[in-house]
Amino acid sequence: MKRRNFIxxxxxxxxxxxxxxxxxxxxxxxxxxxxxxxxxxNSSSLSFVQISDTHIGFHKPANEHVxxxxxKAINAINSLPTPPAFVVHTGDISHLSKPAEFDQAxxxxxxxxxxxxxxxxxxxxxxxxxxxxxxxFSQKDKKEGLQSWDHSGVHFVSLTNVLDFGETGKGKLGQxxxxxxxxxxxxxxxxxxxxxxxxxPLYDLYPKWGWATADSANALSLLSRFSxxxxxxxxxxxxxxxxxxxxxxxxxxxxxYPLPSPGNGEQPAPVKLPxxxxxxxxxxxTVEFAPGHDTKVDQHSLA
Amino acid sequence: xxxxxYILVAVVSAVLVTLLHLYGCNPQSTQPLNQPKVxxxxxxxxxxxxxxxxxxxxxxxxxxxxxxxxKINVGESIKFANSDEEPHTVTATDGSFxxxxxxxxxxxxxxxxxxxxxxYICAIHPFMKGTVTVTSTKGKNET
Numbered sequence: 001m002k003r004r005n006f007i008x009x010x011x012x013x014x015x016x017x018x019x020x021x022x023x024x025x026x027x028x029x030x031x032x033x034x035x036x037x038x039x040x041x042n043s044s045s046l047s048f049v050q051i052s053d054t055h056i057g058f059h060k061p062a063n064e065h066v067x068x069x070x071x072k073a074i075n076a077i078n079s080l081p082t083p084p085a086f087v088v089h090t091g092d093i094s095h096l097s098k099p100a101e102f103d104q105a106x107x108x109x110x111x112x113x114x115x116x117x118x119x120x121x122x123x124x125x126x127x128x129x130x131x132x133x134x135x136x137f138s139q140k141d142k143k144e145g146l147q148s149w150d151h152s153g154v155h156f157v158s159l160t161n162v163l164d165f166g167e168t169g170k171g172k173l174g175q176x177x178x179x180x181x182x183x184x185x186x187x188x189x190x191x192x193x194x195x196x197x198x199x200x201p202l203y204d205l206y207p208k209w210g211w212a213t214a215d216s217a218n219a220l221s222l223l224s225r226f227s228x229x230x231x232x233x234x235x236x237x238x239x240x241x242x243x244x245x246x247x248x249x250x251x252x253x254x255x256x257y258p259l260p261s262p263g264n265g266e267q268p269a270p271v272k273l274p275x276x277x278x279x280x281x282x283x284x285x286t287v288e289f290a291p292g293h294d295t296k297v298d299q300h301s302l303a
Numbered sequence: 304x305x306x307x308x309y310i311l312v313a314v315v316s317a318v319l320v321t322l323l324h325l326y327g328c329n330p331q332s333t334q335p336l337n338q339p340k341v342x343x344x345x346x347x348x349x350x351x352x353x354x355x356x357x358x359x360x361x362x363x364x365x366x367x368x369x370x371x372x373x374k375i376n377v378g379e380s381i382k383f384a385n386s387d388e389e390p391h392t393v394t395a396t397d398g399s400f401x402x403x404x405x406x407x408x409x410x411x412x413x414x415x416x417x418x419x420x421x422x423y424i425c426a427i428h429p430f431m432k433g434t435v436t437v438t439s440t441k442g443k444n445e446t
Contacts, residue, residue, distance in 0.1 A: 126390075127401055127403035169428070169431070169432070266365060
């Protein structure tokens, strides 16, 4: 009896995961928060999209058609069966911070049916500390690079860590932004699910290539008292997941080109793949908060 | 008979779960990409953005400033030439100079008018570092 139940259970769990992944070209399906399922969220179901590293203006062999691959992502987002509440672009909208690149990116991104939140990558702040970027993408809701909002019982914080760099070339949030983050989080209850966005990862993913944030420990200590924290980053052009305590980190795929896995090769230069292989590693992701369920992150490839 | 179908479902599911796990569900692991060898860059053919004659040249190649440290005299200029496929910048950490983005085969020349040591980075790849040391010319009063 017990054995039969066990086998039955294992069987259906497997099928459940298969069902979750079988949708439309999903790469994987992960539960990023095991803690939220223990509590019923006092909220309705919420779904949002993360898109990253569109690099409009890039025209090298790794992807000579970055506007087309972005367009493909936008079309896929607009036809998702569950329309997202909003879309967050986690930086490197442009390749060289040129006004023309921002204009073009803005035109394509404006086709999104859902509201768009953006934060800058280091490619968006070249030479002008983000002036051209902020002319194209309004910064009126940001202070010290931080923007926060609430949706369906979930608290969202978007951070900027590309304007100054630490000694070893890591990203930096800066004390002013950290102070503002402390203030923002102080108003939140410990069981409120948090989602934090930044361009450069908020942990030491691969410091040798600058894939880390110098003062991230200060931010993480502010996040540690929350039972469910999801940190979503760009910059790495591939999906890498990591966890520390209740904090789950995940970097996003690019819509433009892949980068080598950490330490694979001499430098983080664009990786050239055959076109069908390229589309398979490009994409965006959906994140779903359903009351009483795990946070669900689905990767959508462009293949 | 029932057991057999349950076991079948369990085995198939276990395989799927394992496969999915390998494809990115492990929070501690990375997903390696099929990475072809990084191609070497073409030699500089054209250089945009440089009009002055420079006293010295720093090549930006394979995500490195070459030479990493360079000494010049006050009033002299350095040409920074990018031969990488990736764009780079030459950005002083004290903010005293900034090249903006140098795309492939673009160059930028800067004249150093003050003595001192000027560390700089690439603002796109800030792990790339270099230093220009500017010394006062002979017999002048600067240190």
